[in-house]
Amino acid sequence: MSDLAIVAEKLDAVDELAAKRAEFVLDTASDRAADAAGVYLDGNSLGALPAVVPGRVEDVVRRQWGELRIRSWEESGWWTAPERIGDRIAPLVGAAPGQIVVGDSTSVNVFKALVGAVRMAGEGRDELLVDATTFPTDGYIAESAARMTGCTLRPVEPADVPGALGERTAAVLLNHVDYRTGRLHDLPGLTAAAHEAGAIAVWDLCHSAGALPVGLDEHGVDLAVGCTYKYLNGGPGSPAYLYVRRALQDRFDSPLPGWNSHAEPFGMRTGYEPAPGALRGRVGTPDILSMLALEAALEVWDGVSVEAVRAKSLALTDFFLECVAAYVPEGRVACVTPVAHEERGSQIALRCDDAGDVMKRLIERGVVGDFRAPDVLRFGFTPLYVGFADVERAARVLAQTLA
Secondary structure, three states: OOHHHHHHHHHHHOOOOHHHHHHEEOOOOOOOOHHHOOEEOEOOOOOOEEOOHHHHHHHHHHHHHHHHHHHHHHHOOOOOHHHHHHHHHHHHHOOOOOOEEEOOOHHHHHHHHHHHHHHHHOOOOOEEEEEOOOOHHHHHHHHHHHHHHOOEEEEEOHHHHHHHOOOOEEEEEEEOEOOOOOEEOOHHHHHHHHHHOOOEEEEEOOOOOOOOOOOOOOOOOOEEEEOOOOOOOOOOOOOOEEEEOHHHOOOOOOOOOOHHHEOOHHHOOOOOOEOOHHHHHOOOOOOHHHHHHHHHHHHHHOOOOHHHHHHHHHHHHHHHHHHHHHHOOOOOOEEOOOOOHHHEOOEEEEEOOOHHHHHHHHHHOOEEOEEEOOOEEEEEOOOOOOOHHHHHHHHHHHHHHHO
16 A cells, blocks of 8 residues: 555545545445546536435425325425525525525526626626636627627636726626636635626636535625536536525516516416515426435535535645646646645646546546546546545556556
């Protein structure tokens, strides 16, 4: 056993989150070769399955739908699921209850947030700033929202946003963590800069929620969106969420009004009157099966603080970089994720000339990360189920693969 493997054993022995691993469905040593047993480092794309979910989904399908049928909208709490689950997510992103509604996809919620932001910004503000390094869909949605609202769209590097803001800026859309590099952007500082310019701050939390403290209320974020299938482990295609700061809720004018967000949804009025609060972020009938699977998945957060998750995340990524430096041949990979803790999310991105082929071979050996064109190996560290022995093993198998 190497020195680093011994260090990993000791770190796992004192890990306060180690017991959470048993609450997930993961590979075991009997599933794969012992030297690469179930190292899942792709939770930044799709979180592992919480063990409680299959039984809960079976109950939803067989009893709630199969037996109670339409009665479940009231008796099983289907109708209130979007806001109830939103309140479950709220403490994970630093929000008080009543400000998050769950439903639709991240893309749809980005559209709601951007158009709603322009409408709140008022006369004379006809410019949208968008993170130039953003996930492509956010850029596509921003471009469409700009066309529909008569705004000019300006892609800007996050660090350059303060200098780009002006009296015509309606809103700025930024990613809390860069999906390629894992760089953590300055949410407090950039939100304050937007407010100083009189603009609305909209944040995409897909790669930060469930991995690190966000502080939406504390930092005065106006609108935020995020998915739930990464660090929140909600399952493939699980519904996203929309956060509307309480002070702005009466002014939020969604571009997608639906019967579910009507003040009197069963009144079937021809005229639209928005529901109070964050409920106006709802649109149509909720996706009950995936939504209740998400609700069950969120139970793994019982008794867990986001601060403890962040501490372990930084320790895991630090240890991974240490192991890579010790094991991987010099010059074979280069880390593109910032080393500074205040600039790092919960993933490590390594530049590698033949990254696509390397990742395929890693996966064949049981170390699952992912590849981003043209040359990036991405490894996501989900502290609820990734341990230090996993990290050491992954770096060791990476070195063997590259050798």
